[in-house]
Amino acid sequence: MSCGHLVPTVWSVRMAKLEILVLVAVAVFLETVSLGVVTTEGGRVQGENFSVGYRRYVDRFRGIPFAAPPKRFEKPQRHPGWDGTLKATAFARRCLQLNLLQIDTMGDEDCLYLNIWVPHGTTVSTNLPVMVWIYGGAFLLGGSMGANFLDIYLYDGQELADRGNVIVVTLGYRVGSLGFLSTGDSSMPGNYGLWDQQAAIAWVYRNIRAFGGNPSNITVFGESAGGASVSFQTLTPHNKGMIRRAISQSGVALCPWAVNRNPREYAEQVARKVNCPTDSRMAACLKMADPKALTLAGSIDIISSPDKPIVNNLVLAATIDGDFLPDEPQNLFHNAAAIDYIAGANDMDGHLFIALDVPSINSQLVDTDPNDVKRVLAAFTKEKGSIGATKAYSTYTSHWGSNPSRETIKKTVVAIGTDYTFLIPTQTALYLHAEAATTGRTYSYLFSEPNRMGGLLSPYPSWMGADHTDDLQFVFGKPFSTPLGYWDSHRNLSGYMIAYWTNFAKTGDPNSGGLSVPVTWPRFNSNTHQFLELNHDTNSKSVGNQQRLTYVQFWTRDLQSLPTVASE
Template sequence: MVLIGVFSLLFALQHINALPVIDAPWGVVEGITNVTEDWTPYHAFLGIPFAVPPTGSRRFKQPQPHPGFDHTFKAYKYGPACLQALNLIGRSSVTGSEDCLTLNVFTPATITDTSNIPVIVWIHGGGFIIGDSFTYNPSSIVANGQVIVVTIQYRLGPLGFLSTKDHVSAGNYGLWDQHLALQWVKKNIASFGGNINSITLMGESAGSASVAFQALYSGSKGLFQRTIMQSGSASSSWAYTRNPLIYARQLAHKVNCSSQSDSASMIACLRTVSAKKLTAASWPMGNEPVTALAEFYFVPTIDGVFVKDDPLKLVNSQTYLKQVGLQNLDCMVSVVSNEGGLLKSLAKAADNLFHSSLSSSVQNNRFYRNTFIPKILQLYFGASSSDMSQAVGKVYDPSQSHTVNLQAVMNNLGDAGMVAPATLFARAHAKLSSSLKTGKKTYMYVFDHIPSFVIGHGKGMDHGEDLMYTFGLSKAYLDAMAKASPNTITDPDQSEKKLAHTLMGLLTDFSRHGDPNNAVQYGLQQSWPQFSEPGEHYLLLNTTMSVGSKPYKDRVTLWTQTLPRLLQAAQNQHHTTKNPHPNIVG
C-alpha cells in the first residue's frame, strides 16, 4: 500500500510539472495541473472570458462573444464573482465585479484533444442574486467520473435581470449569459477532449431553474443533450417575476433615477450609477418581511423571446415543449426531503433586515393562512382565492390549532418552490418523449438523508445540502461551511463518503449514457425505473436506497391538480359576474 501511494504521488508530481496548453478556436489557453484530495491529477483552465465585459453602454444588454486573444491566455486563476449583495444571508456587503463573465474548464489529466469524453456544464444557484462558480470544485467528479466539467458565471440581481418590460431593457441578461457560455462550450470543448454531442447541462436551485429555462428556449437546440435539475425549475415560485417594472422603478427611486418618466431615460440614468451602488440598493425592495422570504425581485421574467410565456403554461403545453425539442433530451430531476428547510435561514435574515419576528410569525395560524399562503399562491399562480387558501391550509395544517407546525410551513414553501415544479417538469418530459417514442429517458430521485457529520441537524436534508455530496464531500467545501457556522461540522465517516461516491457516480453515468443505473445497481439490488405514468417511480437516495412511487403524492397533487382547478373555477366566476369576484386576487 505504501508503494502504491508513492507511485501515485510521483505520477501526480510528474503531471504537475508540465502546464497543459490547449489550442482552441477561441485561442490558445494555458492552464494548471492540480491534484484531488486523493492525489489524482487533473487539469484546470480558469477564468476564461467568454463575453466582452458587460460594462458601460453594454449594461442591461445581451452579452457579446469575447473574440479571444492573439496571445496565449494564462488561465491560472478564477475570475471575480458577479456583483451581489450578501445581506440576503445576513451580511450587508456587496462583493464581486461587473466584469465577471468567465468560465472554468476541468479535465482529467490523462485526456487529449481526441479523447471525446462527456461534458457537464454546471450552473450555480443562489436565487439569481448571489453565488459564483469557484465555490464548487468539481475535481472529484472529473477525476473519478472521467468527464469534463465546465463551471460558468452569469450576471446576477439587477445587472442580470432588471427589466422595464419593453424593448428598452427586456431583462433576462443572466440567461443570455448562460446561453452564450453554452455556445462557447459547443465551439471549443472538443479541443479540451470533450464530446460536443454529449453535453449535459446541470444546476442546483436557481441553477436548476436556469437549466429548465435553457431547455425551454428554442435557441438552445443542439447545445446540450441531457439535463440534470437539482431542486428547482422554471415554474418554481421564486424563479421568475410578473412585476419587473415595479421593481425597476423602485430601484430607480432608491438611486435617484426616478425623475425620468420613460423607460429609455430611466435606463440611461441607471447606466450612470455605479454597479456596486445599484447592487447594494437592490435588496430588499419594499418593507414586507414575508415578501423578502418568498420573492427575490430581480430574477427571470417573461420577455416573449427567451421566456415566451408564463413558465407554468410552457411546462404544461406539450405543443410548446415539442416545438422547442424537449423530447430530444434525456432528463433527470431531483429534490431533497426538506426543501423548505431554507425557510429558517431566510426568515432569520428577513428579521435582521426588518427588525421583525417573521421566524415566529409564520407559525401563527392567522398569519400563515391570511398572509403567508396567499403570498405563495400569488407567486406560483399569479393569483389567489379564498378557496385556494383553504385547500392549502387543509393539506398542510388540517388541525387548525393556534400554532402551525414549523415543518408544515417549511413543506408548504418547499413544495411550491421545488418539489411540485420539479415533478411537473419530469412528468411533462416523460409524457412527451413517450408519446413521440424518442427513446429519451426521464429519471427522478429524492435525496432523503440526515448528514451525520452536521452537528444538531434536524429532520431530513435541507435545500442545498445535497451540494456537499454532489462535489464529493471535499474538505475545502466542508471547511468553508464550518467557517461560516463554527462548531457545526465534523469529519464525514465512510458511509457518508460512500453515499457521495454513489451520487457522483449516478450523475456521471447519466451524463455518459442517459442512464444512472450502473452506479446504484449494487446498493439498490434492483433496477431504477424511469419516471413515467402511471407509477412515477423514483429513487429514494440514502445509505440504504430504495425505489418509491409518486413522490409526496398528496402535496404534489394539491399544486398540480387541485389548485389549478380551483383557480380556473374562480376565474370563470370572475368573468361571468358583473361585479369583480370578491375572493380572487389577480
C-alpha cells in the same frame, strides 16, 4: 588483455545499463499526463496539472473568458481574443453583487469567465462527456467557484471529474440588477444572466473538443436558481442541438420565484433609488447609472412574516421576453423533447426560507401557532382568496387529529414551504417533460440525507431532514476531498451521487456508465411516477412512486380549478 581486466569493464557496462533503466523508470513515474497549452477560439490557454492518484491526473483551467466584458443591460458578445498564452491559473472575480448583509457590493462587471477540469489516466483524455455547472443564489449572488473556506471551494470540479471521468465546467453569469432587471419591454428586456449562461454553453460546444471533450455530449446541471436556469436553458430555442442532458437540483423554471411577470414595477423602484426617471427615459438612464448603486438598489426585503413570505420577495428573476423565453415555461417543453432530464428536490428544501417567515419552527421550546400555518397558506394561495386558503389548510392538516404535537405542526410548516417553493413545481416539470419527450428520458429523485446540523445543541431541530443546498457537498465530493469533516456514510452517499450523475452524463441512464450504483433508478413516467430516494442508506427499498401525489394534485388541479380573485 587478461580476463582480470575485463571484469571491471563488464561490471561498469552492466551498472550503466541499470542506471539507465532506473532513470527511465523514474522518468515514466514522474511523467505528467497533461493537455499542456490548449488552443481555443480566443487564443492559447495554459492551466495547471495535478496528480490525483496512481496514474491519474487532472488538468485545471481557471478564468478562461467565454465572452467579452459585458455591456450594461445588453446580451453578451464573443470575446475578441488575446495575444500570447493566457495563464488560466486563478478564478476570475464574481459578477458584481450584493454582499450577504446587502449593505455593500463585491465582484466585478468583467466576470464572464469559466473554469474547466479535465481528468486523465495513463494517456491524455479524448471524447469525454462534459458537465456544465450553473450555480444558484436566488439570481442575486453566487460565483463559478462557490463559497470557499481556507481555499477550499465548494464548486471545485476535481473530485467529480476524476471519480466520474467527465470534464467539469463551471461558469460565471450576471446576477442581481445587472443580470435580471427588466423594464418589461424591448428597451431593457432582461434575462441577461440567462444569456450569459447560454453564451458559456455555446462556447463549450465550440471549444471543448480541444480540451478532450465531446461537444455532442453536454450535460448542464445546477441547483436552486441554477437548477431553474438549467430548466430555462433546455426550454429556450436558442440552445437547440447543444444540450444533450440536464439535471435540475432544487429548482425548475416553474418555481414561483423563477419568473417575474411584472418586472416594470420593480425596475421603477430601482430607478427611483438611483435618481432615474420612470418614463420612456428610464432604460437609457439606468444604462448610465453607477453599477454599484444599481446593484445596491436591487436589494430584497428580508423582513418577512407568515403573511409576507420571503420567497415572494425574490423579484429579480427571468422574464417572458419573447426572445430567450418566447412563451410561458410550461408551453416550451417541446424544446426539451430530445433532452434526457433528471429533476428532484430535498425533502425539507423549503426550511431555509420558511424559517425566516415562521422562526418558531426552529425552537425546541416555543410552540408554532397553528394560526401561522393558516397565514402562510393564505399568502401562498392569495390569488384564490379565502376559499383557496381554507382548502389548503384542510389539505395540510388532515393528518393532525384533534391534538397535533409540537413537532407535527412545525414539520407541516416546513412541508408547506418545501412543496410550494420547490417540490410541486419540480414534479410538474417532470410530468411535462415526460409528456413532451420524444427520445428524452426522465428521472425523478428526492434527496433526504438529514442535515448535519440537526440536534439538541444546534440551531436546527433534531427532526431536520435535508435543507436547501445540503446536496451540493455530496455532488462535488467534499466527503472525499475534506474527509475529516465527514463519516464513512457520507462518503457512501457522495459516491452514489457521483455515480448516478456521471453515469447519466455519459449515457443518459444513471444506472449505466461505468460506475456501480446501489439500486436501479427507474425512469419516471406519467403512469408509475417512480422516483429514487437518495441518502446514505439508498437501497432496493428506496424506489417509490407517486411522490406526495395528494399535494401535487392539490396545487396543480384542485387549487387551479377555483376562481381567481384580485383581492379580498
